[in-house]
Amino acid sequence: MTKEHLTTLEYALLGLIGISPMTGYDIHKLFETTPFGHFSSSPGAIYPALNRLARRSLLDTSMDKRKEARPRRIYSLTKTGEEALAAWLRQPVTRDELIRISGAPILRFNFAKERLSIEEILSYLEGYRRVVAAYIDELLSYDDQLKAPEMYHNRLALDHGIRRYRSELEWITSATTAFIRARRSSRKHKVVR
């Protein structure tokens, strides 16, 4: 077995291609023109990553030969790729991920659609909420250590973190509410049927 874990970029590529098959150039354009994550659109990052994923057979390539033009390499997920993506999406958010790979929890949420059930998404959000709430408490406890007046600069910076994660909490709450509503309406649907 090769190396186990994938980089965030590699997972992002899996997620995107999992939504619909794409070429490297499509991804390049997406990273360049939309606020999708904070990924670099440089070909030196994207193409080697795609090749790595293909070499590990998480991606399949098919050639688009509609024109005699330079062939476009269209990537799609293999079975293994689907599994790796789903496994990633199912991992609960951890404190470490929240701090070190701060965009990842949302990235994963973004790809969860149609890959995870509403129940699974709700429990993902619940875990996410717990981790954020715990981290806010951590930050608040540091706040106490910065009582001295000459530390007001540092307290402002810490306040920034607290505000940031509080707004994250608010988002999680509102997303959770939206999904609970969705679950209700999908159940109603079943009954009506």
Added chain:
Amino acid sequence: MTKEHLTTLEYALLGLIGISPMTGYDIHKLFETTPFGHFSSSPGAIYPALNRLARRSLLDTSMDKRKEARPRRIYSLTKTGEEALAAWLRQPVTRDELIRISGAPILRFNFAKERLSIEEILSYLEGYRRVVAAYIDELLSYDDQLKAPEMYHNRLALDHGIRRYRSELEWITSATTAFIRARRSSRKHKVVR
């Protein structure tokens, strides 16, 4: 002249050592035990970075020989180091920095104390505010493109970004208010004197 730019970690080390001279181990402990940035506390990152900075003569080392123990290498800023740090702090926040190195604007703010004047800090915050406000507008314009009902997942993710940067705006406003107050009271002080 050697390579121009420094990594965020290297600037963070300059900033910390600029507050007070430190050993590598002090920094390791700081990264490990406080919510200071999101830096890795691994010695494999810290010590080589300190050595690079010393080689470029941005840092000076002096040996602590109080005990016959293994000598502690205490780093302090050189004149060049002070200048490099100040130049970094004076750079206005850019859209690119906001997105790609999202912790950096606050990190720089954190080190501005006693290195930048209140006026400079206020104009830094004003530039920061403008960039964040512009980016929120950008995100809002993407929001319009996600009207379709099957895009609600993506809209939620985008909403996350909007909330995050709005809370950042709020923080900037409150920090600005705090500094305007500080400026007023420091002027009063001068008058009283």
Added chain:
DNA sequence: TTGTACATGTAATCAGTTACATGATTCT
């Protein structure tokens, strides 16, 4: 005396950045 904290480092690996290369196609 066994282990934990102090203290600094190196070696292997690997992904990301920057810059360059190539050639076709479409727009102006």
Added chain:
DNA sequence: AGAATCATGTAACTGATTACATGTACAA
């Protein structure tokens, strides 16, 4: 005709991660 965009890649560099190495001081 020339520029911009499509489309995919490679090569050099370099910083970060992980893991290991080494030895002291001090506390249980």
